[in-house]
Amino acid sequence: MTATQDIYPQTPTLDQDIQQLAQSWRHPRGIFGWLSYTTHQAIGMRYIVTAFVMLLAGGAEALMMRTQLMHSNNGYLGPERYNQIFTTHGTTMMFLFAVPMMEGMAIYLIPLMCGTRNVAFPRLNAFGYWMYLFGVLFLYWGVFTNAAPDVGWFAYPPLSGPQYTPGKSTDYWAQMITFTEVSALCVAAELIATILKMRAPGMSLNRMPLYVWSILTQSWMIIFAMPAIVLASSYLLSDRTVATQFVNPAEGGDPLLYQHIFWFFGHPEVYIIFIPALGFVSSIVVAHAQRELIGYTAMVLAQIANGFIAFGLWVHHMFATDLPQIGEAYFTASSMMIAITSGVQIFCWIATLWSGKPRLTTALLFVYGFIAIFVLGGLTGVILASVPLDLQVHDTFFVVAHFHYVLIGGAVFPLFGAFYHWFPKFTGRMMNERLGRINFWVLFAGFNLTFFPMHILGLKGMPRRIYTYSPEMGWDQLNLLATIGAYIIAFGGLLFLVNLFWSRKFGAIAGNNPWNADSLEWAAASPAPNYNFEYLPAVTSRYPLWVPAEERTFVTGTRTDRREVLVTTLMDAQPHHRYILPRPSIWPLIAAICVTVGFAGSVFNGWYITWGTIISALALIGWFWPKRPLDPAHD
Amino acid sequence: MTNVRTLDVSHLKPYEISTQAPLWWGQFMFVFIEGTMFCILIGAYFYVRLRMDVWPPPGDQFPHKLLPSLALIPLILSCVGTYWAGEAARRDSRSGMIGGMALNLVLAGIALWMRIVEWHSLNFNWMTDAQGSYVWAFLGLHTFDYIGDLVFTGVLLLLVLIGRYGPKQRLGVYVDSIVWYFLVAIWIPIYIVIYWGPVLVETQQ
Secondary structure, X not given: OHHHHHOOOOOOOOOOOHHHHHHHOOOOOHHHHHOOOOOHHHHHHHHHHHHHHXXXXXXXXXXHHHHHOOOOOOXXXXXXXXXXXXXXXXXXXXXXXXXXXXXXXXXXXXXXHHOOOOOOOHHHHHHHHHHHHHHHHHHXXXXXXXXXXXXXXXXXXXXXXXXXXXXXXXXXXXXXXXXXXXXXXXXXXXXXXXXXXXXXXXXXXXXXXXXXXHHHHHHHHHHHHHHHHHHHHHHHHHHHHOOOOOOOHHHOOOHHHHHHHHHHHHHHHHHXXXXXXXXXXXXXXXXXXXXXXXXXXXXXXXXXXXXXXXXXXXXXXXXXXXXXHHHHHXXXXXHHHHHHHHXXXXXXXXXXXHHOOOOOOHHHHHHHHHHHHXXXXXXXXXXXXXXXXXXXXXXXXXXXXXXXXXXXXXXXXXXXXXXXXXXXXXXXXXXOHXXXXXXXXXXXXXXXXXXXXXXXXXXXXXXXOOOOOOHHHOOHXXXXXXXXXXXXXXXXXXXXXXXXXXXXXXXXXXXXXXXXXXXXXXHXXXXXXXXXXXXXXXXXXXXXXXXXXXXXXXXXXXXXXXXXXXXXXXXXXXXXXXXXXXXXXXXXXXXXXXXXXXXXXXXXXXXXXXXXXHHHHHHHHHHHOOOOOOOHHHO | OOOOEEEEOOXXXXXXXXXXXXXXXXXXHHHHHHHHHHHHHHHHHHHHHHOOOOOXXXXXXXXXXXXXXXXXXXXXXXXXXXXXXXXHHHHXXXXXXXXXXXXXXXXXXXXXXXXXXXXXXOOOOOOOOHHHHHHHHHHHHHHHHHHHHHHHHHHHHHHHHOOOOOHHHHHHHHHHHHHHHHHHHHHHHHHHHHHHHHHHOOOOO
16 A cells, blocks of 8 residues: 555646547557457457357357257257257357457457557467457357267267267367367456556455456467367367277277366366356445445455356266265365355355345346356256255256256356446446336346246156157156247347347437446446547556545656556556557467468368468568567657 | 646556556456366366276377476476567567567477377377366367467567567567466466376375
8 A cells, every 4th residue: 555655746746648648549540450459449349249149149049949849749940950059158258258248348358458459469369369260250150061079069979079970070079179269268368467457546355346356367278278179179180080089988099088178177167167157246336236245355365266166066066977085075075166266256245245235227136146046056056966866856957957057047147247237438428217117027037937947857767968858758848838938038138139239329318437337447437448548547546436536546747649558566556667569460370370270270170270370470570570669669 | 718627637648558558458358268168177087087987098198298297397487589579569678579489489389399299109099088088178279379479479579580570569568478377387287187187186985
């Protein structure tokens, strides 16, 4: 506290040229210019829009499945088509919607919340987006050419191996994973660097908003989890295309090892999706309860502990395989431990809401919905952590119910809350609250109607991944309920879209800080200009916008004639040096195209890896080739 | 406006060549990613290896140890060149950067040549069996990164030689060094796994 106050000079001079600032941060014109954008608002919004389209695609696939299961002996989808649809649904929702959506929100919000002008590596950010987009196009090109993957979103060998699934569909799937992991790793690296080195002066680690903590945790999890899926998908792809023997038991390979490596990634993946959502909840709770968060330190520690424990419980996805009993006991215990860290957070939010003055906005309604649904999903999680119960309901609809409760309840409800909360910052206009409330209740009712009956169906023995069932099983009524619920969710989604487009045009003008929220993004104009802040803020509190206006401090002395930001020290965020961010560039797109040629081509012919590597290396050299002026001290 | 509290930063340097630079953190993360991948691959190798009675599988000859062991000498010494270049980049010494990077490239090239000679003498490939797949994956992935780093060191050397460099490129020379240290450091456990792994771990009965 004292250290940061020492650095405030006594005689202020505000001499920055705002017009020059806007000029330096202006987007390049034309279609070529549009492809060269590197601002975090533009890239973040591209992620959000693309991921939202993927949510609609995944939702359409879910509706097709529910329509097929509406009643027994339905002939709407055949077994092959049904396999393709559930695989594409799972793959789309996990890899192409959930993770990129959380990344897009973080790319948009983190530089604003940290009080800087862009992410640390803006061109890498653009490259990551293009890789994601090409991954989307690659998978859906397969889907639309009748080569949709059909071996489940985890593609276990030997079913997914070259003997049992010939053709290209699984290759498309495995290589799509490569695209998304490159993208996710780019985003994780740049967000960690942004959070650690570019926070506003005075925003020491213990003053970081919980959302920033959640993204820091999530990004480190990506760094440690994604390499595992790199290996798993490469095992599969190279076994299929160049005849390696990684998962072929006949030559000493091991299919079970694939499951271990896949879930060493796959379980943290769920937390990669859900930890940012916890950050949304913290932001919404603080802003809408108008009160400082209770148990900040406990929340931060619980979130980081979540991140660690997530790497120690992957085997609970594999209880039905032949494992030593000591292993099962260990993984049961570690799976149950998650209930402790999640419980700490739930209690802190409830305490904050209880002692605050909550305004029942749509955003907060979604948080209430999150708490209700997520706690229920957590409870079935504790049930599934126990080996005998898990074996009983393994591969039944009980599991489907459980993970939709934790994933939709734990991630999608907070995400909708976040849309309602941050829409004013994205667009400058408020979303319609009345329609928002209806939107919430329709989604909440539809969700429970769809997924609650699945618990009972699972207990009655209905297995997952079956395309139909016979009438004497007695599953008809509950399935019909679930299907009706699915259409109600779809209607809720439609209401959201209507609200989105209506509010974008006719919503009330928001102003900088419509919720009287506490964190720095609300100090910027709405929508946030490319440079975010006219003067970079310095902070003296964990809730910087709740300190009296006359006590706020601004940074002067960064140059406005180029894209300059401030680098601060890691722990205490003391100003350290100035840092010039690169200008817009087409090179990230060129590099992404070159890498795509290598990745996509290698599915058909191994030599594409060689040629793709060479042209990618040339593109990277072009990207990094120095442009004049070379020395920032002398221009 | 006179009541506004401000913090003037105009006296701060417009760049920095040290561990405070965001780019250093970016490279550091790259090292974490690669390191995690190699660690999982080593774990997977032992998972497969400990489930086999005979290792390497019949027909695969033991890799020779002499040449790869000797190759460690130029490889480890190449870090001296990297260190020299990195420190020279901080001081803005052009001759130091050129000397350091050239030394690094020469020694790393010798180590690479020795590795490839030994690689050629293997009597199995990635298709033969699981041990073949793993050995080729270790060699292939590490050599891919290795050559990639040599290419970019070569480009940086070229930029310094033609004088087309400023603080940004000097920072590049500096952060390039942590990737090289990593590639050398991770090679040592990989070397042990590939060339000594079949001998060190007793075959289970």
